[in-house]
Amino acid sequence: MILWRISVHPELDGTGGLLAPGRWHTQGSRVVYCAPNPATSLVEVLVHIEIESDDLPDPLQYREIEAPDDVSTENVDLDALGRNWQTDLEATRRAGDEWLRSGRTALFRVPSVIVPETWNVLINPRHREGAQVRILRVHRHGIDPRLLR
Template sequence: MQVYRITKAQYADRLVASGGAARWNGRGQFVIYTAATRALACLENVVHRSGEGLADDFRVMVIDIPDALPVTSLVLSDLPADWVDFQQYGSCQKLGNTWLQRGESAVLRVPSAIIADEWNYLLNPAHSDFQRIQLLRTDLFVFDPRIKS
């Protein structure tokens, strides 16, 4: 399976995690966020950057997750009813942090909070299977200038 990550060019040459807090991980928990499609990766950037800095130099990272690699999935029934609300970050972070601590897989499939029935894939660089995940290539990515916050 191929997944996608759009990032500034200076960070696009390797698979690394910043350890910054996000919806599915607390601060200091190292996770790489990817999306099932380029379009979802684009929307994730637009939402999280609030339309700022979209004219910078970006790349789309094309990442291969081998089909034989186990993937843990969070399904909607595992989540609080209002999980998409910003106030529920703590609940979502707890689920992601538990996945990291258990070390059950290198990949966690989570629902997109932006588009229903779309999926993001979190990568755990500390898992032994992570070495099987490969950055295939990076391509230039330009946000359409009509995209506004």
């Protein structure tokens, strides 16, 4: 499976999750968020940006990540989250934190809140199979300023 991530962090060690909470975890948890393609990766970043295009890093660093097909993966149980999971941060964070604590799988497949027909993958860097997930290449691209209008 090929995954994508836009990040200035050169490693997949989950440091960002220690510093800030996300949709699927509370602050203090090592976790790495990825998307199935560069476009979804960009949309997932842009939704959180409240800065001018001149303040963005240029170029952005798109990390192409490989997770072998046999790495353990779990799909989130949307039924357990409830009907309004998109707006219920407590429910999504609880599900992600429980997955991280359990150590059941290296990857956790979750829907994108922005585009629910696509998905994101969380990597648990502390899982024994987490070391099999690796960065293949770093692609550097500028951002089209029309996306920030």
